[in-house]
Amino acid sequence: MTSMQLGLIGLGKMGGNMAARLREKGHEVVGYDRSPDQRDVASLAELVDRLAAPRTVWLMVPAGGPTTNTIAELSELLAPGDLIIEGGNSHYVDDRRHADELSAKGIRYVDAGVSGGVWGRQNGYGIMVGGAAEDVAHAKPIFDALTPDSGGGYVHAGGVGAGHFVKMVHNGIEYGMMQAFAEGYELMAASDVVDDVVGTFDSWREGTVVRSWLLDLLVRALEEDPELKGIRGYAQDSGEGRWTVQAAVDHAVPAPVITAALFARFASRQDDSPAMKVVAALRNQFGGHAVTKSAGDPA
Incomplete structure (x- = not known):
């Protein structure tokens, strides 16, 4: 080299x-x-x-x-x-x-x-x-x-411009993937059917069509804090998600999943939702964006 x-x-x-x-x-x-x-x-x-x-x-x-x-x-x-x-x-x-x-x-x-x-x-x-x-x-x-x-x-x-354009789209896709994992977590945790939510995500890491690095990071976060009690259900948007949605509008390309994931992050600023705790935990795992509870936050 x-x-x-x-x-x-x-x-x-x-x-x-x-x-x-x-x-x-x-x-x-x-x-x-x-x-x-x-x-x-x-x-x-x-x-x-x-x-x-x-x-x-x-x-x-x-x-x-x-x-x-x-x-x-x-x-x-x-x-x-x-x-x-x-x-x-x-x-x-x-x-x-x-x-x-x-x-x-x-x-x-x-x-x-x-x-x-x-x-x-x-x-x-x-x-x-x-x-x-x-x-x-x-x-x-x-x-x-x-x-x-x-x-x-x-x-x-x-x-x-092409490098940052495709990185923008990459991050928009990432928003959608993270939101899907987050909603799946909330659904299983809220049910009276699944006893081992963490083990379920862990089992998906091998042999399934949803295996990915994001899934690996989610399992890591859940192993550290299975109920995500130490994380606020708040997820910041970095800007690329907004730009991706705007580009979709500019080019008349339907992007409902990415758009919904962006709006879900906006919603996270209103309620401490379990799904947003997963998104926040994932961002913390791959980017070091720690969002932990402060002394004044509700339990």
Whole structure:
């Protein structure tokens, strides 16, 4: 594997584990984060100075303003031929705007949807890329190092914006799958028929058509807290679910399951429902989004 040098901005739960995996695979990572305890350099200017041209810089910062502001600052520091990879969860429309603005300065742009949560360092990440073929090829050693060792988990989905578009759809599908597991849990728990709800989910992990990593994580969460007493029935939506529903409206594509799952998350903010406890527990398992009961919450 060709060794590369990479600047990585944002060393949180995802970015920090990605940096560790890349280093384990033999790549040089120069990391920057607002937290002094995690970073290798103290500023974006220092990060750019540490990289050899043509530079490759990967962003793992929150979508929206933080990403836009970071790209704007980098655009004044990087040189023609350098490459920015936006690995957060930006809206694909924003990707196209960023790419156009950077192109005027000769700076290349690739968007990369990343899935894998806090388990990505160990298992590898799913990487969904959008951009020009030559720009994607330049960064391919980085993508190869981040994806699973089996060789799967990677797609060059299309031009700029395609990577985040398919990641958006991926997350919309994830909403629907999580909601289905959650409703199944609530139904079995509410019945007077099923004595072993946790064992039932565990049995589905082998030989059934619903076996999946999400199911594995659900069983893990239920083994830790079978009645989910320590988790609030509240599930935040990260933005991609809303964008997926909006894209479905824009393209006149019916998406009733994803839409209903999004609205169920809105409903979770009103009642502490058992189904939403499952969704919250699953998010906690794969992303570290802990939502536990506070002292003032009802039992």
